[in-house]
Amino acid sequence: MGALNGSLSYIRFLIDGDLPKNPGATLEKSLESRRFTPLSPSQDTAESAGWVATEAPFDDGRPLTRDLFLFGDLVVVTYREDKWAVPRPLLKRETARRIQKIIDEEKKDPDSIGKAFVKAVEAAVLVELKQRTFPRSKLVDVVWDTKRREARVFGRGTIVTERVASLFERTFGPRVDVGVYAARAWSLDLGSRAQGVLERLSPGWLFPDALQNAIEDEARERLSGDDDEPVPAKATKAKAKEASGADDDAPPWDN
Secondary structure (H helix, E strand, O other), X not given: OOOXXXXXXXXXXXXXXXXXXXXXXXXXXXXXXXXXXXXXXXXXXXXXXXEXXXXXXXXXXXXXXXXXXXXXXXXXXXXXXXXXXXXXXXXXXHHHHHHHHHHHHHOOOHHHOOHHHHHHHHHHHHHHHHHOOOOEEEEEEEEEEOOOOEEEEEOOOHHHHHHHHHHHHXXXXXXXXXXXXXXXXXXOOOOHHHHHHHHOOOOOOOOHHHHHHHHHHHHHHHHHOOOOOOOOHHHHHHHHHHHHOOOOOOOHHHO
């Protein structure tokens, strides 16, 4: 899923900051310093993450120039994360085969093979396996509306709320927060009366009727015990309130 194609599913972030005075040159420099660097099979690095052009996320040699990410009040970039995913059982099997081949060809004594030799063979086999496959890639499109001070991040989970958010702050500077409804309410241009109502709001029960029924049922069980005599409704409600421990935090139906 993404900003240009696929399912339009995104997380909204609130951005506490503005663009610099010369956004084109400044953002080019910031993005270039954190541009995605492709993985190499010969390197020990298992993961790589950074920014790429939204229109060409797999064009590794393409620089992030302003014509690719700056569109009026919008900054559009893509977070790319690559990771090698060689299954451990496959690596162990291929390593064992390579060691056995060395033993057969060089007439080596199996008991003379130490841990250091096994590690060296495993590293060589891992490089060969990487050369025969591709790393797994994850793409997350980011559309930053600088005028409205919000960004839409087309992804889900910790990759968005932690990794993308952290890289965004380190690249552009402004602090970001997940734009839940409560946080977005404070960003609205409200009148003094509406602002006062918003400030006086307190948490309430999501399903008051269901909770009331559950409390009353529990109170009936406690009052009835082993007796089969019915419990008066008034006593049931009073005991339900007592069982809930509700004083100042009483649910709406007891007020």
